Amino acid sequence: xxxxxxxxxxxxxxxxxxxxxxxxxxxxxxxxxxxxxxxxxxxxxxxxxxxxxxxxxxxxxxxxxxxxxxxxxxxxxxxxxxxxxxxxxxxxxxxxxxxxxxxxxxxxxxxxxxxxxxxxxxxxxxxxxxxxxxxxxxxxxxxxxxxxxxxxxxxxxxxxxxxxxxxxxxxxxxxxxxxxxxxxxxxxxxxxxxxxxxxxxxxxxxxxxxxxxxxxxxxxxxxxxxxxxxxxxxxxxxxxxxxxxxxxxxxxxxxxxxxxxxxxxxxxxxxxxxxxxxxxxxxxxxxxxxxxxxxxxxxxxxxxxxxxxxxxxxxxxxxxxxxxxxxxxxxxxxxxxxxxxxxxxxxxxxxxxxxxxxxxxxxxxxxxxxxx
Numbered sequence: 001x002x003x004x005x006x007x008x009x010x011x012x013x014x015x016x017x018x019x020x021x022x023x024x025x026x027x028x029x030x031x032x033x034x035x036x037x038x039x040x041x042x043x044x045x046x047x048x049x050x051x052x053x054x055x056x057x058x059x060x061x062x063x064x065x066x067x068x069x070x071x072x073x074x075x076x077x078x079x080x081x082x083x084x085x086x087x088x089x090x091x092x093x094x095x096x097x098x099x100x101x102x103x104x105x106x107x108x109x110x111x112x113x114x115x116x117x118x119x120x121x122x123x124x125x126x127x128x129x130x131x132x133x134x135x136x137x138x139x140x141x142x143x144x145x146x147x148x149x150x151x152x153x154x155x156x157x158x159x160x161x162x163x164x165x166x167x168x169x170x171x172x173x174x175x176x177x178x179x180x181x182x183x184x185x186x187x188x189x190x191x192x193x194x195x196x197x198x199x200x201x202x203x204x205x206x207x208x209x210x211x212x213x214x215x216x217x218x219x220x221x222x223x224x225x226x227x228x229x230x231x232x233x234x235x236x237x238x239x240x241x242x243x244x245x246x247x248x249x250x251x252x253x254x255x256x257x258x259x260x261x262x263x264x265x266x267x268x269x270x271x272x273x274x275x276x277x278x279x280x281x282x283x284x285x286x287x288x289x290x291x292x293x294x295x296x297x298x299x300x301x302x303x304x305x306x307x308x309x310x311x312x313x314x315x316x317x318x319x320x321x322x323x324x325x326x327x328x329x330x331x332x333x334x335x336x337x338x339x340x341x342x343x344x345x346x347x348x349x350x351x352x353x354x355x356x357x358x359x360x361x362x363x364x365x366x367x368x369x370x371x372x
Contacts, residue, residue: 027323027335034307034371037339037358041070041365049095049109050349050357050365053130054102058357060365061109063091069133070365080128080135085112085121088151089221093123094168096158098195105129106195110156110168115140118147122186123154123170127195141197142168142213144186150174153187153239157225157296162232165200167192167250169236171221176259180218183210188258190216190236190250204253218256218281219248224297224314237294237314240264241272245291246284247312249330257281263289285330293317296347302354304370313338313356315345322348322358342366 041047046063053059057071059078064086067078084092090112098106106127113124122144128135153171160166172179172188180188183205192203192215199212206212224237234250244264248256261275263284277283288294296315300308312325320343326334339345339358347359356368 027337029337029340033338034305035356035368036371037342037366038369039364040357040367041068041075042363044068044359044362044364046091046361047346047359047365048091048093050347050359051095051097051107052349052351053097058351058365059095059107059130060359061092061095063093065092065111067092067095067135076133078130078133078135080138082109082111082113082124082126082138082140085114087112087121087149089171090121090123090151090154093154093156094158096160098127099160099164107135108158108166110158112154113140113143114147116143116145116147118145120147120149122147122173123156125156125158125166125168125191125193127197139197141193142191144170148173148175153221155222157223157236159225159227159234160195161227161234164195165192166195167215167225167234169219169222169225169238171223171239172219172258176220180220180258181255181260183214183217186211188217188219189214190219190222190234202252215252216250216254216256218254218258218260220258223295226297226299226312229299229301235297235312237297239293240287240291242267242269243289243291245288245294247286247314247332248282248284251282254282255280256284263287264291286325286332290318292319292323294323295345296349296359298348298350298356300350300356302350302356304354305356305368313348315348315358317344317346317361320344339366 049061051059060068065084067081069076093110096108112121114121124143126140128138152174155169155171158168191213222236222238237247241264244262300311314323321340322338324336344361358366
C-alpha cells in the first residue's frame, strides 16, 4: 500500500510539472502539410546514420553493418566496413564527415565493437577514407570499455563544433547505477576529442579524476546530436525510461543527473527517484512525458521551408512521426507532429541541397519536397 501511495504521488508530481511546462507538452497536427514526402531510397531495414558527400552522394549506415552509397537512383554497398557487434540497439551507428572533408577526406563512424576486454561489445569511434566503393585507412580513435553482452544503450551520434572538436555520445549500457555518475567509467557520457583522436587539453577531466575524453556525464542514452546554427552550442536529446526523454545543451564538465534525477519512472511503473532536480545537476531545456523515444535531430536553416526556419526536427520511434519544435531562445513554445504514422523515425538531416531527409525503419530515406 505504501509503495502504491508513493507512486501515485510521484505520478501526480510529473503531471503537474508537465502541465506547468505549457505548450511544449501539447503536440499538434498541422491542418495541411507544407511538404510531400518522397521515398528516395527504398527497402532499408534500420537506416541509422546519413552523410552527404560533395559529389551529391548520400552515405547511409544500416545497423546490421552495411554502409551504402546512393546517387541518382543507384545504390552501392561499401566494402571495408569494420566488423560490428550487432546486438539489440548496437551495430553500425552514426556517420559524419570532417568539416574540411574536401581537403582531408576523413569520414567518422560510431559502431558497437567486440574489441577490447570482456565478452560482448561496446561503442567505438573510428575514422576512415573512401576510395571508390571501399573504406581505407581505418583508425579506431576511441573504444569504450569494458565490453558487456547487454543489448541496450550504445548511443551514438557524432557532431563537430565550430573549432572542429569532435563530440560523440555513448549510452550507459543499461548500468545506470554504475556508469553515468562516474567520470572514470565509460558509458552515459558525451565525449570530446580532436579529429585525430588526441585529447583537447581544456577538457574538464584532463589531469583529474575522470576519463580525459569525457566532456559531460550523467546521461542515459543520447541518440540525437546537432550544433545550434546561431550559438554554435552542441545540443543533444536522450532517451528517458518511461517518460523523461530530454533535450540538453552540452556544457563542459556538467552533470545531467541520470539516474539521481529524472522526470521518468521504471518501465514497470515503479519510481526511480522522487527527485527531478538537485544542486549541481543540469535541468533539461525540454522533456517529454510520455516518452516519444527520440532518435536523430536537425535544426532547419533552409529557405526551402520558410515556415520552419529555426525549428528543431526530432524523430519519434515510439509514436512513429517526425516532431517539429519551435523555440524562443532555449524554450519550446510549439510542438508539431509531421508524417504521422510513417513508421519508426530513426534519423533526420538537412542536406546541403536544403532538403530535409528522414530515415524510417523498414522503409528507407524520405526527401521532403515543399508544396507550392
